[in-house]
Amino acid sequence: PKVRHYKFNVVMKNFTRLCESKAMVTIDGKFPGPTLYAREDDTVHVRVLNNVPYNITIHWHGIRQLRTGWSDGPAYITQCPIQTGESYIYTFNVTGQRGTLLWHAHITWLRATVHGAIVILPKHGVPYPFPKPDHEKIIVLGEWWKSDVDAVMNQWVQTGLPPNVSDAHTINGYPGPVPNCTASIGYTLHVEPGKTYLLRIINAALNEELFFKIAKHWFTVVEVDACYVKPFKTDTIYIAPGQTTNALLTADQEPGKYLMAISPFMDTIVAIDNQTATSTVQYKATDDYISTTLTTLPATNATPVTNSFIESLRSLNSAKYPALVPLKIDHSLLFVAGVGVNNCSSCASGSRVVAGINNVTFVMPDTALLQAHYYNISGVFTTDFPGNPVTPYNYTGNNSLTIIQTTNGTKVYPLAYNSTVQVVMQGNAIIAPESHPIHLHGFNFFVVGKGIGNFDPVNDPKKFNLVDPVERNTLNIPTAGWTAIRFRADNPGVWFLHCHLEVHTTWGLKMAFLVENGKGPNESIIPPPKDLPTC
Numbered sequence: 001p002k003v004r005h006y007k008f009n010v011v012m013k014n015f016t017r018l019c020e021s022k023a024m025v026t027i028d029g030k031f032p033g034p035t036l037y038a039r040e041d042d043t044v045h046v047r048v049l050n051n052v053p054y055n056i057t058i059h060w061h062g063i064r065q066l067r068t069g070w071s072d073g074p075a076y077i078t079q080c081p082i083q084t085g086e087s088y089i090y091t092f093n094v095t096g097q098r099g100t101l102l103w104h105a106h107i108t109w110l111r112a113t114v115h116g117a118i119v120i121l122p123k124h125g126v127p128y129p130f131p132k133p134d135h136e137k138i139i140v141l142g143e144w145w146k147s148d149v150d151a152v153m154n155q156w157v158q159t160g161l162p163p164n165v166s167d168a169h170t171i172n173g174y175p176g177p178v179p180n181c182t183a184s185i186g187y188t189l190h191v192e193p194g195k196t197y198l199l200r201i202i203n204a205a206l207n208e209e210l211f212f213k214i215a216k217h218w219f220t221v222v223e224v225d226a227c228y229v230k231p232f233k234t235d236t237i238y239i240a241p242g243q244t245t246n247a248l249l250t251a252d253q254e255p256g257k258y259l260m261a262i263s264p265f266m267d268t269i270v271a272i273d274n275q276t277a278t279s280t281v282q283y284k285a286t287d288d289y290i291s292t293t294l295t296t297l298p299a300t301n302a303t304p305v306t307n308s309f310i311e312s313l314r315s316l317n318s319a320k321y322p323a324l325v326p327l328k329i330d331h332s333l334l335f336v337a338g339v340g341v342n343n344c345s346s347c348a349s350g351s352r353v354v355a356g357i358n359n360v361t362f363v364m365p366d367t368a369l370l371q372a373h374y375y376n377i378s379g380v381f382t383t384d385f386p387g388n389p390v391t392p393y394n395y396t397g398n399n400s401l402t403i404i405q406t407t408n409g410t411k412v413y414p415l416a417y418n419s420t421v422q423v424v425m426q427g428n429a430i431i432a433p434e435s436h437p438i439h440l441h442g443f444n445f446f447v448v449g450k451g452i453g454n455f456d457p458v459n460d461p462k463k464f465n466l467v468d469p470v471e472r473n474t475l476n477i478p479t480a481g482w483t484a485i486r487f488r489a490d491n492p493g494v495w496f497l498h499c500h501l502e503v504h505t506t507w508g509l510k511m512a513f514l515v516e517n518g519k520g521p522n523e524s525i526i527p528p529p530k531d532l533p534t535c
């Protein structure tokens with residue numbers, strides 16, 4: 001294993017998209033940002049230097065950070081922000097991990113422009129468990145706002161109402177041709193006839209789940225969230241913010257040009273940027289006179305497409321890559337999550353859109369939880385996060401708003417080291433039945449079951465897949481339904497769990513697990529690095 005050193009310079013840079021320019025926060029002036037390469041079992045050091053007038057932190061989404069929570073990155077959860085003019089070195093091992101992940105800013109809405117790919121190659125001499133591709137390509141999907149993203153976020157803070165949706169989607173930084181603005185194609189994937197490409201697809205958008213298609217071509221999905229899956233064929237990839245998907249693409253069609261496109265998925269259309277972003281797959285030696293073959297994307301509310309994609313995901317569960325699903329459960333939790341409306345005397349409209357889990361709207365502390373835990377600083381958080389709904393109700397039925405009035409709190413759920421946990425993430429349908437991509441820091445988990453309606457604690461567990469459930473770090477709560485996950489709490493620290501639709505996180509759809517140290521020699525949080533920022 002190697003030690004890899006990276007330097008991330010946080011700088012303002014002007015970008016022009018949709019025929020307007022704006023100054024935005026970037027790493028090294030790039031959008032998307034630089035790719036971080038490593039090999040399984042390497043150690044990575046990233047020195048982040050903040051040269052912008054905003055506080056920042058970087059999260060290495062999906063890196064397990066075994067005992068190194070100080071390098072996980074969510075602001076006020078594991079660290080205080082890196083202030084203007086300051087720097088901080090993130091140090092972590094990529095032990096036992098290989099595949100595609102992403103890094104992104106983890107404070108306010110900065111990840112809209114501050115994100116990039118993480119590629120972890122298998123150990124030297126260890127092949128992929130699928131046919132070796134001829135080439136590998138990174139495809140980062142995102143969103144574009146004409147205005148400053150901080151201003152967009154503050155719309156809610158000030159008015160209590162949902163903020164504006166984005167003005168465009170992007171593929172590797174570009175929306176593609178935009179009527180009355182640009183004919184530029186933006187990104188082009190050049191392919192050679194007969195060759196196979198491993199696409200490392202990342203959804204780095206803030207607020208939108210996406211469909212991804214290439215005209216006339218099929219994909220073979222081989223990995224999600226840096227965990228291998230049993231290969232399956234599909235013509236449409238469904239990918240939520242925070243998720244990554246590796247898929248093989250073979251250039252097996254007539255040489256020519258084919259549209260690559262993304263469009264949003266939203267089951268209940270509340271507020272959405274419905275612009276399609278496009279780019280092109282172009283066969284080499286194809287001249288520019290050949291017109292592009294178009295494709296049809298699923299409807300915005302094509303929930304069945306998302307369900308069948310999710311249901312196709314199975315872990316490899318081979319001798320080399322076994323699925324170590326916990327079979328005996330110490331903590332069985334039911335988290336009811338969703339968006340609602342609270343009374344708000346200080347808001348112009350008298351109410352405020354909020355979100356929560358088990359009627360708790362998580363309030364960000366002003367000292368990092370991990371520091372408060374490590375140094376025993378009292379008064380920063382409480383350990384009474386409810387593991388089950390306080391007042392059960394018909395989660396997916398019609399309910400009066402009074403039932404989900406949330407209370408504010410900075411509450412964590414404590415777990416003993418190495419205990420096993422099952423969490424059923426149940427969506428509610430208070431404002432509208434919506435799907436939610438939920439990300440857990442510090443762990444991969446197994447998705448053992450999912451269903452529509454209310455979770456039935458007697459009958460549903462009988463149908464759980466405990467043999468080859470997909471392993472990942474960002475699950476999907478289906479529309480008006482539930483998803484059950486299992487994991488082992490073998491990573492001491494404070495670990496954030498939240499909706500990866502940033503707007504829902506901002507509204508409070510988040511909480512944290514506090515995993516105690518174990519008694520063994522390598523079962524405690526390592527001491528904090530000297531340059532850890534202070535609040």
Ligand code: C2O
Nearest residue numbers: 061074242439496
């Ligand atoms: Cu990718 Cu806490 O986030």
